[in-house]
Amino acid sequence: MVDPQVFLNMGREVLAQQAFSQLLGAELSALAPGRAELQLALREQLKQQNGFAHGGVISYLADNALTYAGGTAMQVPVVTSEFKINYLRPGLGERLIARAEAVHVSKTQAVCRCEVYAVADGAEKLCALAQGTIVKLG
Template sequence: MATPTPPDPDYRARVRASFARQPFMTLLGASITALGPGTCEIMLPYRRELTQQHGFLHAGVVATLADNACGYAAFTLMPADSSVLTVEFKLNLMAPAEGEALIARGRVRKAGRTLTVVEAEVSARRDGAEPVVAVMLATIMGLHGRSDGPKEGRA
């Protein structure tokens, strides 16, 4: 598959600025570790506060990372005057999310004018290996001509 050309040459700065406006990502401790046309990688170090009763990273955390990796992979291919929202996703949990860090890697499968289909794999880094613990298929909507910042009246 050929590497797509982003319509916004400054997509990296736009994606990183949008990600930085997500207090939830800051709360979790997640960061973008790689970004390219149609791709996004997000990493989250293990934190006990993010686990469920068995000590695995919570499925909600896994889903959040995969959703963000999908959304921002899609966002790299949207015009500069766009915003991005998830329309739907399907998450398959394949193994317990345990290790030193989670890495979510999103990749656009098909970019459309309004809807983009994206897939993500979430891996758990442990002992030098990165087994896949979850996969996601998502549909992402591009809201063209709409600011990616907060709506008026919201913080």
């Protein structure tokens, strides 16, 4: 079994190779087989005209967290095959947190779910739910 900190560091190395993730400022805060947590400081540049987190930013977090959860559960290189997202309330606050877990895993795919929270004054509020299919690459 891999040391949890070594596992997290490996995941962070993968994130560092994703130029878009770096542009947004995403941080991998937790990683374990079948589970992942990504966070993002909610800067003005990531908001839409009403001051909410842009839906594309919330969607990015969900997609990447789902892929980390599925990839670590399957332990092979993966990509997202599909996902859907339900926006529940505006993402308002200082930070977004996406927590994903693998729900069902086979040799070729993992079905995962993700909850995205907006953090304001230390309180988390659920702002989106996502589910996706993560598939083995190649």
